[in-house]
Amino acid sequence: MSAVAVQALSKVYPSNDTLWSRLLGKTNEEGFQALKNVSFTVNEGEFFGLLGPNGAGKTSLISVLAGLSKPTQGSAQIYGYDVQRDYLQARRSLGVVPQELVYDPFFTVRETLRNQSGYFGLYHNDDWIDEVLFHLGLSEKAENNMRELSGGMKRRVLVAQALVHRPPVIILDEPTAGVDVDLRRSLWQFISSLNKKGHTIILTTHYLEEAQDLCQRLAFLRKGELIALDTTANILSQYGNQDLEEVFVQIMQSGAQHG
């Protein structure tokens, strides 16, 4: 079974019609199509990269996988659980590190992680919480209030939050944006160790050297369409073994289709 399967997924955001434009009969019924007929699978235990320029549709796709947004067409499953029909099981199988720093300023780091555990029905989870805090360099901040943390530390807590219920699939949406070299190293060591233990990792990043080093396969989105998908090695060799940044530019400029 695939860890993640996506079939013919499309997402159209409704247009933001104002009352005034509706009264004038100037509505834009079509909305904005962020994903167009996207299909792919991610194998169990794979480290999979989802790449694309700003606005390509990466976060829209992740939102559908996390059950936060309904697809307009198509379907998706996490470990065979449909993200809409079997929402609870699908969500339990998934940990998402969101791109935006969202947190409750009134809780400590530990309380934040206990609350998150509680959403998944886990009430005696402190051993694992301590292990995650240790690997993310947050042990000393465990009793600090969230609002006392720096931006990079808040991001570490988001990573910890995604891991509290030990999900088999972990999606990281630009996890290293704005974090220092130290955290990048320790974060990737930790995530790679989870991957070696069998966790499936899906990563979006604009740091292409990270994707090149870490991901076994790469998918390229452009304007909501999947335009290339192959192993990192095949993609690099197809473009003469240049570095991924150069290859990315060429793929985005070409009309490459995945086979």
Ligand SMILES: Nc1ncnc2c1ncn2[C@@H]1O[C@H](COP(=O)(O)OP(=O)(O)OP(=O)(O)O)[C@@H](O)[C@H]1O
């Ligand atoms: N709620 C929304 N309503 C309308 N349009 C949206 C909404 N969310 C995203 N979009 C649009 O959908 C497109 C894809 O956005 P998305 O956030 O999925 O891209 P992305 O690949 O994650 O980009 P980035 O690399 O900048 O994070 C963009 O044009 C964006 O403006």
